[in-house]
Amino acid sequence: MTVDLIAVVPRNSRGRGVQRYYDAQSECAFFVSEPSGQPELWHRYLDGARDVYRRFGVEQALEYDAVADGASTSLFFAALNADGDMVAGTRIQGPYTDARQAHALVEWAGRAGADDLRRMIADRIPYGVIEAKGAWVARDAAHRAELGAAISRTVLHGARLLGARYGLATVASFTVPRHEACGAMPAERIPAVPYPDERYRTVPLWWDTRGYSAFAEESQRFSTQAEQDALGLTAVRPLDARCGAGRAAESRRGHGR
Template sequence: MTVETIAVGQEDHPCDGRAAGFRDNLSGYEICATTPDRSPELWHRYLAGARMAYRHFGNEQALEYDAVVDGASTTLFFAATDPSGEVVGGLRVQGPYTWVSEVSSLTPWIGRPGAADLGLMMARRIPRGVVESRALWVARDVPHRDELAAAISRCMAHAPHLLNARYGFATVASFTADRHRASGAVVAQAIPPVPYPDERYRTVPIWWDTRTYRVFADKLQYLLMRGELRAMGLAEPRSRRSIRPLRHGGEERRAYGR
């Protein structure tokens, strides 16, 4: 796994030399990218926080806690910690996927408009590498919460870089889409949203393409992402970000998320 070979910075980093990490320059929180096997104690603290956050909003079933607690389905996870070491946010990552049938987050679209198109979208990308971010949460009432939420969104863009995949994928509440767009995500607008995990939400599929996300990211978020990738020992491919061509790798910009 790529994350095992990434050089880590300072010795007092919460990752404790086991994986990759960076400090978010805006919120001040440390963010560690590691695995459940390498960092089991951090994994369980991240998952406990996720369970509490999901329970607060009455959608704990979406976390699938019992199915994921052993860490077997999680390839990588990000955990944000405050100066005292408390976990205040994070997400977990699945993949790279081999088959569309592995992507359980497509289930809410079964029998609904857009199901076939979304399955085809996934099938086209899997040969080039797809990883999925899930169980994203940020603690309530922490200082600089908005900045931390933006940093966690950037981690969704970092995940495919760390796992040698081209694409990042997630299904998110529509009201969070602008935050993810700022980090280069594109909403699959051709796919109608679904009421998941219940009628209070409109969930939409979003994509990051490691070859083109920089074209769509906000300037500040892009600059932060470049620094974070360097901190994790990853060199971003050269690009001319100022040019916004209509086509990227044979796909039209307007169809990027299709």
């Protein structure tokens, strides 16, 4: 079923600064905006995130009061189904000008791997680094797996839209395969940390807008390109993978260093 992308925009939204695309796998329309450009969608995103995080007992990780005014968010993505219900979302911070701006360093503060992670971020700052935070998928949403993949792809879209090469996110370790399918790579030598509490093992992941296609699943490469076409983003020149599996493996290792 194709969603009418205009019909699901809130009637009292300011209607400026919004971009959109459709994901056929999840059957959802994705809207992209600054918080100030779509204030109703922004607050619906926040309410949905708080509900999901609260259900899992990790509401503190959302830092609702600190982010609710939208000042720390450069862009947010909101997925609406055919009925206009918001069923998933995420927000993007950056591009950063200093590694110390990354929230990931708060999560690793005083823990093994903190210095290596800071160096990784600092090394990428000249090429552009954004960070995805507050990702969620409604527990009762249809096509939850497809929505999870679509949310992972938003890290690549957010980086491209903000002129950055790299996307960073910290995720629960059990979700890593989902993100790897979309081209993400775990940061090497960075031990998992118990964040936001002891029930979870959280790891940092990198998305490289130039390198992801060398090892993302074919279906995810196709979806990523189709969505970026819809967003008006021109194709980027990928890293050279002409030398076959050996070169791809080399790129894969370097991607997470």
